[in-house]
Amino acid sequence: MITLTESLKVKDLKSDVKPIWCPGCGDFGVLNSMLKALTDLKLDPAHVAIASGIGCSGRFPAFVNAYGFHGVHGRVLPLATGIKMANPELTVFAVGGDGDAFSIGAGHLPHAVRRNVDITYVVMDNEIYGLTKGQPSPTSPVGMERKASPYGTYDIPLNPIAMVLSYGATFAARGFSSQPRDLTELIKRGIQHPGFAFIQVISPCVTFYDTYARFKDITVPIPEEHDPADRVAAMELALQTDVQHLGVFYQEERASHHARVDQVRDRAGTDLSIEDLLKRFVR
Numbered sequence: 261m262i263t264l265t266e267s268l269k270v271k272d273l274k275s276d277v278k279p280i281w282c283p284g285c286g287d288f289g290v291l292n293s294m295l296k297a298l299t300d301l302k303l304d305p306a307h308v309a310i311a312s313g314i315g316c317s318g319r320f321p322a323f324v325n326a327y328g329f330h331g332v333h334g335r336v337l338p339l340a341t342g343i344k345m346a347n348p349e350l351t352v353f354a355v356g357g358d359g360d361a362f363s364i365g366a367g368h369l370p371h372a373v374r375r376n377v378d379i380t381y382v383v384m385d386n387e388i389y390g391l392t393k394g395q396p397s398p399t400s401p402v403g404m405e406r407k408a409s410p411y412g413t414y415d416i417p418l419n420p421i422a423m424v425l426s427y428g429a430t431f432a433a434r435g436f437s438s439q440p441r442d443l444t445e446l447i448k449r450g451i452q453h454p455g456f457a458f459i460q461v462i463s464p465c466v467t468f469y470d471t472y473a474r475f476k477d478i479t480v481p482i483p484e485e486h487d488p489a490d491r492v493a494a495m496e497l498a499l500q501t502d503v504q505h506l507g508v509f510y511q512e513e514r515a516s517h518h519a520r521v522d523q524v525r526d527r528a529g530t531d532l533s534i535e536d537l538l539k540r541f542v543r
């Protein structure tokens with residue numbers, strides 16, 4: 261994490277590109293929380309990189325005055341992993357939607373989690389495909405009736421927090437875009453976590469599936485007595501779906517991906533030339 265000595269203001273981190281999200285979209289709350297987290301931690305934007313997938317949420321990097329890479333649909337995690345491996349000094353974010361993360365990109369998630377790549381992954385979960393005008397996503401609830409599902413969805417939704425906990429996540433949290441102060445704190449904790457920080461953010465799509473009222477009713481803070489070092493207790497909280505807990509479910513420290521790659525590099529010997537390596541492995 262490379263920081264500045266002087267403070268930046270949120271406005272310094274806003275790029276000249278104005279968000280074209282619909283007024284009221286939850287993604288505004290996520291963007292503002294992210295900018296506040298970056299300024300609170302005094303992160304040097306020249307050492308921040310934000311990779312995104314495709315979706316309304318995928319537009320995110322364009323609005324931040326830092327390095328950004330708007331990738332292809334579902335491939336944000338390989339992209340962010342590559343950025344971190346190429347330059348471990350960068351603070352790296354992956355951002356995207358529920359479709360990007362849990363449909364087309366779902367195969368990448370367990371591996372980024374188990375590798376413990378030191379990035380913060382913010383998934384803006386609106387339980388729908390926003391950009392493509394409202395098709396069901398893997399987190400849509402059963403019975404969701406929209407134009408693309410006129411008789412209601414019937415597949416059970418995935419449970420993102422339970423998924424990453426079962427993959428061995430070292431940091432799993434849930435926030436709500438309409439609670440930006442708490443979300444800012446979660447993002448700061450994610451950035452400071454030395455490993456893969458997974459943050460599911462409830463971020464309603466006002467145009468195709470307005471869930472503000474539902475989530476206002478069913479969201480509750482994680483109980484104060486919850487021990488975030490207890491994976492089983494975290495899983496029990498995650499499996500409760502009648503209420504949706506907000507906060508940090510689980511956190512532990514484990515060597516990150518690039519720390520382990522460095523260890524392998526040390527073992528292999530850094531003074532070896534390509535010729536030495538070829539002699540050793542090519543017969």
Ligand SMILES: Cc1ncc(C[n+]2csc(CCOP(=O)(O)OP(=O)(O)O)c2C)c(N)n1
Pocket residue numbers: 314315316317318333356357358359360361364384386388389390391392397
């Ligand atoms: C390979 C590929 N398949 C499908 C699409 C079409 N597509 C674009 S965004 C999207 C889903 C967006 O939903 P989500 O990831 O939840 O993001 P949101 O718009 O809701 O933020 C799809 C299916 C695409 N761009 N590329």
Ligand code: SF4
Pocket residue numbers: 280281282284285286287316317386390391464465466467468
């Ligand atoms: S369509 Fe939905 S997700 Fe996309 S910008 Fe509009 S409100 Fe946000």
Ligand SMILES: [Mg+2]
Pocket residue numbers: 315357358359384385386387388389390397
């Ligand atoms: Mg979505």
